[in-house]
Amino acid sequence: MTNGYRLIHDELKDRRGSAIGLPCAAPDCRRLADGWGLVGEASHYGEDSMGRAVRWSNDLNDYAPLCDSHNNLLDRGGDWLYCPNGHYRATFGTHRNGRCKGCTRDSLRARYADPEYRARANARRRELAAARRTNGEPR
Ligand SMILES: [Zn+2]
Ligand SMILES: [Zn+2]
Structure with missing residues (x-):
């Protein structure tokens, strides 16, 4: 090819x-x-x-x-002034890898707004805490 x-x-x-x-x-x-x-x-x-x-x-x-x-x-798209999702780059900033910080923030917000995601995250936290207790580690 x-x-x-x-x-x-x-x-x-x-x-x-x-x-x-x-x-x-x-x-x-x-x-x-x-x-x-x-x-x-x-x-x-x-x-x-x-x-x-x-x-x-x-x-x-x-x-x-x-x-x-x-x-x-x-x-990753967009131009010098705006990311592809319309965040003004000078305001939001950019990660080292070129990803827009505004986009990261939005995707985190969307994730936390999802009740299933929150339920999974809480379950995981409880699991970890339980594992720490059975291992006898200080809390
Ligand atoms: Zn440059
Ligand atoms: Zn963006």
Whole structure:
């Protein structure tokens, strides 16, 4: 199978050289780029050779030098200002792996709002406490 993602990254290197060490193109970022990142619209979705979900465009101009954290950020969708779920990034912040902190908060809230989840979490806590008692550990 021809991997379009691999092909476009090879072509980027051939035509535009390596992006490593160039200034990251994200606004206000002072880090150096770790490679080319997609800053335009993705036109293709698929998997890389490791089976990870990737997105790409076949237009070389849709790429800019990006540091790892900004590459991760855009790989998860959205743009510089907003995450794909509309959280304003400057307000909510971003985890190191590129995940929006607003999205994490929302998914935690949704989980705790689910009575079944809470029941399971409470049962688990009781089990652990019981196990500690039978092991004679201090409470
Ligand atoms: Zn950056
Ligand atoms: Zn978000």
